[in-house]
Amino acid sequence: MAASTTAAPARPARRLAGLLQPTVIVYLALVLLLIVGSILVAARGGMLLDQGGILNILTRSTALGLVAIGQTMVILTGKLDLSVAYLIGLCSLIGAETMGGDPGMIVPAVLLTLACAAGVGLVNGLVITKLKVNAFIATLGMALIIRGYLESAYSGPSGDVPRAFQHLGYARIGPIPVSALLMLALAGLAWWYLMRTKGGYHVYAVGGDEEVARFSGIRSDRTIITVHVLCAVAAGLAGLFLASRLGSGAPWVGVDAGYDLESIAAVVLGGTLLAGGRGGVAGTIGGVLILATLDTIFDDLGVTPFFKDVVRGAVLILAVALYARRRGLLR
């Protein structure tokens, strides 16, 4: 009785909230941003979405997108990965140094890099699950360890990427970079894994409530380790992409761009719950595109980079507040 009376007035709100799925909001916001941005840029006599603009947005999105795809999976289980920024630098160095300018070494270098990344992810996962260290601390500790290695072993860019591999970073089909397509393909793969496989369901279940998932017979430890390995591999791919763009490995390429916090921001902006269990890759890609579009618009408008940070911070807080309000409506 009580339930039916309370449900009746809540129904319109529920329908409204159903329409306002975070993923839908993200892409609506992206379209709105593109329209407003185009008008603003056009008012200054430029054009936002010409070939250069699209190229710019997609190129910016690629590295962050790769990291954010991995980060999405980790956050869906209710964990975090703060080690990705340093890992990206490390992977760009491993890749570039192994290649050493020799086109024949591309495949071994890529495999070695991804294997190293997977190893780091495995250690993260094992420390979190077996030593029961909070993910925040475990990955922060891993970040510090990698940073220590980078600081003591490298003072600047190192290694040499052969021309053939550099094509990966620069080749494009029309206005669309090949690397961006590869990133989107990976996003599709991650979407398929999360939505269509048993492992993906386990990710959501563990994020919803780890205890309940364990009692339901899910090996939550294994799921958490898997997502950390996948996240690290995604960061490794981002490192390889950046190495191909730069032509060599750079130790601080990931840290300078702040990929650790930035990727978390993109994931959360995409509507994934920081506490885990809700959200997905589609929203994350929307979040990444929004951040990249904002950057491009500000560049076109000639706004100082400091203002970008202010807007970015405000957008992040506003978006999450909006999602929280929406969940309040649903309740």
Add this chain to the structure above:
Amino acid sequence: MTETSTVERKPRRIRLADGTGPVLAVLAVLLIALAFVGPAYSEPAGYLALLKRAAPLMILAIGQYFVIVSGGFDLSVGSLVTAQVVIAARLIDGEEGATLWVIPLLLVTGALVGLVNGLITTRLLVPSFIVTLGMLLVLDGAVFLWTGGSPRGALSEAFRVVGREGFEVPLLGSVPWSVLLLAALVVAAVLFMRGGTGRTLVAIGDNDKSVRLGGGRVENLRTLAFVLSGISAAIAAILLGGFAGVSAQVGEGLEFRVITAVVLGGVVLGGGRGSVVAAMAGALTLEALFSLLNLLGVAGGLESAVQGVIIIAAVAYASVGRIPFRTRRST
């Protein structure tokens, strides 16, 4: 029922796990090791200098402790410290007379930033990790937008007294003002945590629902924790500005370092466990460790690697063997 019986069966063990014991033991070992390695530590002056160096981090640790123990994060303190130092330099601009009104202004700004963090976290239901991450971006951008890219102005001599100078005490020699300030804050923090408000704060971190049902003002107290953290950042900024002078890097990485320190002190992320003294001991341990590594001639790079290993080890030590009580991450 079973709950109370388990608590009664081994109260000792739980007290040891989150208590001050382990970190104080490590701290004692480090301090004794310092006496053996460094000739400067053969007299009190050496330890006083260590305390002076550690004072800003320890004060930040007090503020961060309030936030963490009530179940949140404050990632904005590092950029807040930078912002405060830059603001102070710009407003004072070498004028001695300005010191008197700038210092209260800094404290108010710190409290205001904390208030905004707290209100957004509690009223708009945005996870504090995101709120303070957004605040970090906003502060970083806003300060440099205001100063046009690089810090300008200079601090007055009077402003720098607290962070730099000391006063003569028989037997001990010159005692830095910052150590006196630190001592006063320690006493205040301990008294606060022993009072009703402090205890409720810990209870909120443990289980905010039951505190709310018990009539506690969860939102107000959480907001208070952020305000205190903001004020602690302001005080730390005054000390650091005096000690190290004006730079745009003064607060860089402080947020992670202070969280490391608090966690090293056995305070559990997610809230509800740990003492404020242990959090400060964690900060002092971290500084003592850095001093020791410095004296032993360990390269800068390895320093952060060692920090990474230690933080993981400390948390693993604290959590292995303890029943996984609550694995969910709160706001």
